[in-house]
Amino acid sequence: MSYQPGSKMKRRSAIVVFILLVMPIFIVMAMFGTSVTESARYQSMANDSQFGSTIVNARRGTIYDSSGKILAQSATVFNVTIDPKLLYDIIEDEDNGQAEFERQLDVISTVLSEELPNINYEDIPPIFEKYSAGHWANIAKQVEKPVIDVIMSRLEEAEVHTNIVYTEIDTKRYYPQNELAAAVIGFTNYEGDGAYGIEKYYNDYLKGVNGKIISAEDGLGNKMSYKNDKIYEAKDGNDIYLTIDMNLQYYAEKYLEEQVLTNKAQNRGCVIMMNCNTGEVLAMASTPGFDLNDRGSIYNPVDKAALDAITDPEEYSEQYAILREKQWKNKAITEIYYPGSVFKVVTGSAALEERVIDLHSTFNCTGSITVVAGVPPMHCWSSRVHGTQDFTTAMTNSCNPVFIQIGLRMGAEKFNEYFTAYGFTEKTGIDLPGEVQGLTLNTTNYGPVELASSAFGQTNKITPLQMITAYAAVVNGGYLVTPHVASKIIDSSGNIVKTFDTRIKRQVISEETSATMRQVLEDVVNAKNGSNAYIKGYAIGGKSGTSEKIDENRAQGREDLYVSSYCGFAPADDPEIICLVMVDEPMATDVNGGQIYYGSLIAAPAVASIFKDALPYLGYYPEYTAEELETMDITVPSVEGQIAATASETIKELGLKTEILGEGSTVITQVPPAGSMVPRGGKVIIYTEENIKEQFTTVPDIIGKTPSQANEILTNADLNLKLGDGASANNGSTAFRQNYSPGDIVPAGTIIEVYFIVKDEG
Ligand SMILES: [Zn+2]
Incomplete structure (x- = not known):
């Protein structure tokens, strides 16, 4: 059967184009605009709760870091809405109306239940029935564009009448950096207003001003012609650039988290990095933090364990609310x-x-x-x-x-x-x-x-x-x-x-x-x-x-x-x-x-x-000072493929020791690999035969040793020392942690990373 759209249908087609492609203000203008011709239709719209005074949402502004990386952004999503009356009209308007009504209802129920989460086939017909006299009922909120595209094309292919299922533009707040700077950026609440962080502090700048269309009424409260409607255009929100630099923020969070976790901090940690002359905050974090896109989960392992131990549901939800609130708070302030x-x-x-x-x-x-x-x-x-x-x-x-x-x-x-x-x-x-x-x-x-x-x-x-x-x-x-x-x-x-x-x-x-x-x-x-x-x-x-x-x-x-x-x-x-x-x-x-x-x-x-x-x-x-240069690590060169004797010379000239294993003439492989950093006097093992048994050695215990003692002990065991990140290179420091446990068996030449610390207290 070929379907001929009536004037109503044509008009609604025009609307859907506007809804999908044009600014929200124009959607509403179109709805109230020159295409409205039938007074009966007009009456039904005027009685509908969505008309009378219509809000046109402003786009919320974007939050950027100091280099223009996006931290918070409003993306366009769609609400899926149905026009039940349009479906029921088919029964009377068309030949074979009942059968066609049932066919289209089946298609709609199938498509919506298959493409939208949490919607079952059998949910749909009762909604149509309940709102059969009305022009809209909401089915799903904040659906992404690709999903909408699939739904619409499937409905079109199955020749479901245009606009029985239609969409309305909505916005959703995204935080592309997830947990980075979460406590500073903050987030919006269900109504779209800032609830925490920058989102809250600068809400008035970010949110913009919603537009409005106010329908005129006569002295008796009856709606007058659309020509008397007052239209206030929406004003989009402002964008905010922060002083926070995402790279610095990343460094700050990474090393803070390392210490918070290693030292089993019970009550979080925080970091602030500032330009000390201008007061610009370059990084600010509380750790463990939370993911702005999934802020309901509890991230602090200590808090999570305590929460999971609660069996009473009431106590659980009470405690959950407290812990969630705590993790959202910016510890630094x-x-x-x-x-x-x-x-x-x-x-x-x-x-x-x-x-x-x-x-x-x-x-x-x-x-x-x-x-x-x-x-x-x-x-x-x-x-x-x-x-x-x-x-x-x-x-x-x-x-x-x-x-x-x-x-x-x-x-x-x-x-x-x-x-x-x-x-x-x-x-x-x-x-x-x-x-x-x-x-x-x-x-x-x-x-x-x-x-x-x-x-x-x-x-x-x-x-x-x-x-x-x-x-x-x-x-x-x-x-x-x-x-x-x-x-x-x-x-x-x-x-x-x-x-x-x-x-x-x-x-x-x-x-x-x-x-x-x-x-x-x-x-x-x-x-x-x-x-x-x-x-x-x-x-x-x-x-x-x-x-x-x-x-x-x-x-x-x-x-x-x-x-x-x-x-x-x-x-x-x-x-x-x-x-x-x-x-x-x-x-x-x-x-x-x-x-x-x-x-x-x-x-x-x-x-x-x-x-x-x-x-x-x-x-x-x-x-570097001359003294620092003296103790600088040396980059291990690549000697693979070289004549063993030449390779050995190259390594020795750099101030490293070497040992050749195998009877071959050229270097097949080396430990540590090229590019590794080892202290002066470290050892590179050269293998000249493919199948030579790899030489192994036992990792010694070097906790409490000074860097030079540790270097000597490790070198004697045919191992290399690497200073752990943030470690002090000075001889007043002692080994605090090592990445291989004493007694571990490792290939000779392996680099043992040791974390030194000065026992300066206070
Ligand atoms: Zn003292």
Whole structure:
């Protein structure tokens, strides 16, 4: 049978073209436009709930990173809708109407149930029946275009009348980077409004203004002609460019996650990387995070296990809601902690600025200090007595009694003046929702004991963002800047709506004091045998912190809850980037069963690893000292195919050892392979025969050994040493982890990756 569309059908055809191809505003214009001719039809539309006042959705703006990578985007999807009346009209309008009605209903039910998830064949006929007098009923929401195309072509092929099944444009929010920067980007709620992160903070810019068509009514409330309709066009949302750089964000998350997982952090970790001069946030993450496209799952293994252990359904859903909320929160701005020794940069810089101390002042540590007679003495973190120290040495030792003395010398009034000036009594004002206020003591409540413990960071609770912002001021010339995440807002035509420039709140210390602090903190990284934030070829400044979670420990009757943190900056003499890593409640133990919780052991290596990737990316290349060059690893050359004797010479000339196995004349294979990095004096095994039995060796235990000891032991076992990422190359460091277990049997020449760490605590 050939189907001749009536005038109604032709008109609806026109509409479907508009719906699929043209802007939403035009869809509605078409619906109300000149094609509406029949008054009966008009009446039925006017009575329908979708008419009267019609919303035309605006497109939500896109969120980009600083280099233009898409972080959040609204894609066009389609709602599948049916016009039941159109199907029922067939029964009366056509010859053989009943049979044709049934045929088309069968096709529609088949196609929709086969192409759409969660829809069964038998669901469809009752919907048609229920709405048989009406012109629309929704079948599915937010269907992707390829699926729609299949549905439409199948219906067309089966000669189902046009527009019994039709589609309406809708939008869906996608996050192409999934979990990257999730807590910063945030997401929208069911209504399409921002619920978290940038999506929430800049919702008014992103969402745009929906259009509207208001139908005119006469004095009796009856609808007047469409010609009296008022049309307000939709205005699409603005696009936002962030200061976040996806590459830096990736480095930051990767190394933070490594430490959070290795050290079994119970309460997540966070990282902030900022341009210390402008306050632009380059990276910010909370780990474990979540996937923005699947944010309902619980990702923290600790939380997941606790949740799965709950059997009571009510308790489960209650706890699930709490944990989900927790994982969505941006730890860097919504949680407060004792900053511990990282805070010593604040106390130290204030004392230098006030000339209460200078670089030549000396202090004494006897292991503890009595602040007020009758009050128990306050102890240094170290069991060994630090003795006499100047300011730089005290900073390097992170000596508590010295900083207590410095705090007391300054006095409560001065201390508070700087505490306030550095921004600890106010929010930083970052452009993200949910920033909390620190929990700080009031000036009037400060006695000598509070002042003493405040001086080394164990009295006032602040956010990680407050800490890094104050620290940035210490090293950037003294300027407290407002951190920000947005860099510019652009409208849908590409015009700049708003730009975000550097906002300096105030100068806290002089350029001169700031320069002194940079030198002191660079010395801290390089001092003695170096620290775990030391990177060959770069000048890094930094300070570690380890704080006791006094309140949580007391509440839970335990003593093992700590926060490990580190804040470093580079290049040390003229810093551009500053990075704070914080790991909350690390619970891992070392080979002897002792808990590992010092910031210098957990957070410092993460900062070093991040800088090692971030600095070359930002255009800073390593400049090695003669001493560093001496200890540089050597790249193993390719000698395969060479005459064995020549190959052996080539390897020896590079400062490596070699051993030839087999009676052949040319090199068949080599271990380690070409391109591997091994320390000077490492060994390359050359095989000259195809079927020679590979030589094996046993991996020795090198935990606790210095790099040179480890190198010697491994070389003697015909193995090669590789320094693990973020490891300190200095002889003050000792092996902490190795990638092959002692006793493992491996081919001679194998590279054993060893992670070294300086046992500098604090
Ligand atoms: Zn001490």
